[in-house]
Amino acid sequence: MEPLVQFFYILLPFLRDWPEWLALTVIGIVAALLMFGFVAIFALFAIWLERKVSAHMQDRIGPMEVGGWHGWAQTIADTIKLLVKEDIVPENADRILFKLAPAIVFTAALAGFAVLPWTQDFIPADLNVGLLYILSVSSFAVIGILMGGWASNNKWSLYGAMRSASQMVSYEIPVALALLAVVMNAGTLSMRHLVMAQSGNILDWNVFNFFPLTAVAFIIYFVASLAEVNRTPFDLPEGESELVGGFHTEYSGMRFAFFFLGEYANMYVVSAIATTVFLGGWLPPFEFLSFIPGPIWFVGKAMTMVFIQMWLRWTLPRLRVDQLMYTCWKVLTPFSFAIILLIGLWKVI
Amino acid sequence: MEANQILFIAIALLTVLSAAMVAFSNKLIHSAFALLATFTGFAMLYVYLSADFLAVTQIVVYVGGILILILFGVLMTHKIYSTTKKTAHNSLIVSLLGGILSAGLILFIISKAPWAPLLAKGFNPTTAIIGKEILTGYLLPFEIISVLLLGALIGAIYIARAEDK
Known part of the structure; x- marks a missing residue:
């Protein structure tokens, strides 16, 4: 039985008396709502953090007024503003596709949360092909972005969508290859088993395995995942100096908010994959720290990765399109192939 | 139900x-x-x-x-x-005849096919089995497909870069 179903059965014993399909449906809906709540709260916090980080890096102080303490309520105010804004659909837009696109992008981002292992017992679905599943649902986001870019009937949106799609499709290859280097050693695609294989102290984490080979794979994964989620230095799809706002130029109000929410959820998902595959998931770095519960380690490690993403955003300039393709095809891809070969060799010897 | x-x-x-x-x-x-x-x-x-x-x-x-x-x-x-989309307008009789013929053919196959009953087995992972089968029993088709794909890759690059010459 799924660990999550067991978790709910222990939490709410009366679910056992219900017919199985009803109990499973209720558990599924509740889990999905929990994840949605997490995404919403995470995005509120991450947007505030991004503003503070960017401000401090530019020697400013950022939002300070709303809510009192360091402007903590700034994003809540912004969200309310977005909610009450007029919902504009351009006259020549393809109405159906225009309205569908944010839903698809956000669904793709939320679907990734289904296999994230928060602790040994709390994982919404411990799929046998978990890692592959997360890579596959990310391709829905590409379709959603292309849909939004085309339906807006705006050349900047279309250019942004095309750039975004080609970038995400290209960088899927180094992402998959870098993860394959670890999967080859662990012999499983299940997110839970990937973490369980790393138990021990910090030196047993995959990032220090086959030192320095998997460490390089981790760096390749991190760089490529930045491109996957369209973050700086790979944020050409929304380069405001050339494309206004990229694929979401025409979006306003709640639909824009959903694109934004999807983007921040994706930031968390790629950080959580890095945490699971390379940084030991919910495991503490040292044995004596194991009194701190697993979810805190998991979220803490993932948030550290999110912070590094923000840090890079305000440190590095944007790449050109040719540099983007050069980095992917001539640097990251050959290096990840070399790492797979070397790890294979290491294992044979 | x-x-x-x-x-x-x-x-x-x-x-x-x-x-x-x-x-x-x-x-x-x-x-x-x-x-x-x-x-x-x-x-x-x-x-x-x-x-x-x-x-x-x-x-x-x-x-x-x-x-x-x-x-x-x-x-x-x-x-x-x-x-x-421009749908070609063929004559009604010919297309109707073709449609009915292929529908009859498919119905005939459906009526003859030995339908397997829904397997009552549980949700077993298949990844490891597929991997083993591909690299043992089905190695030759696997290798032929990979050579075919390599050929397609080189061909695509050749066509895409033809303007350089």
Whole structure:
């Protein structure tokens, strides 16, 4: 039985008396709502953090007024503003596709949360092909972005969508290859088993395995995942100096908010994959720290990765399109192939 | 009716209706995007048959690769905004005859086919078995496919870079 179903059965014993399909449906809906709540709260916090980080890096102080303490309520105010804004659909837009696109992008981002292992017992679905599943649902986001870019009937949106799609499709290859280097050693695609294989102290984490080979794979994964989620230095799809706002130029109000929410959820998902595959998931770095519960380690490690993403955003300039393709095809891809070969060799010897 | 059957009917409806949209939609771009639902429906059917690896691969290959290629092709079509699908008008009798003949053929095959009853086995992981089979029993087809794909890759690069000469 799924660990999550067991978790709910222990939490709410009366679910056992219900017919199985009803109990499973209720558990599924509740889990999905929990994840949605997490995404919403995470995005509120991450947007505030991004503003503070960017401000401090530019020697400013950022939002300070709303809510009192360091402007903590700034994003809540912004969200309310977005909610009450007029919902504009351009006259020549393809109405159906225009309205569908944010839903698809956000669904793709939320679907990734289904296999994230928060602790040994709390994982919404411990799929046998978990890692592959997360890579596959990310391709829905590409379709959603292309849909939004085309339906807006705006050349900047279309250019942004095309750039975004080609970038995400290209960088899927180094992402998959870098993860394959670890999967080859662990012999499983299940997110839970990937973490369980790393138990021990910090030196047993995959990032220090086959030192320095998997460490390089981790760096390749991190760089490529930045491109996957369209973050700086790979944020050409929304380069405001050339494309206004990229694929979401025409979006306003709640639909824009959903694109934004999807983007921040994706930031968390790629950080959580890095945490699971390379940084030991919910495991503490040292044995004596194991009194701190697993979810805190998991979220803490993932948030550290999110912070590094923000840090890079305000440190590095944007790449050109040719540099983007050069980095992917001539640097990251050959290096990840070399790492797979070397790890294979290491294992044979 | 069991919940299981309701789920199956919902998945089948999604697949068939979106496939109908692909075939009958007036706008080319709508057909292309309707393929997304069709491919997802296929993947769901694979999950229903407890073929988890196949389902995920279906999404990676068809949604992540082929559908994006199709979309790029459609988006780069000249004057896509005003292009409508031009259905050829063949004579009614010939097309009716062809349709009835192929429907009869398919019905005949369906009536003869030995349908396997739904397997009562549990949800067993298939990834490891598929991997072993590909590298043992089916090694030759696997290698032939990889050589074929390599050829296609080199050919595509050659065609794309032909202007340099």
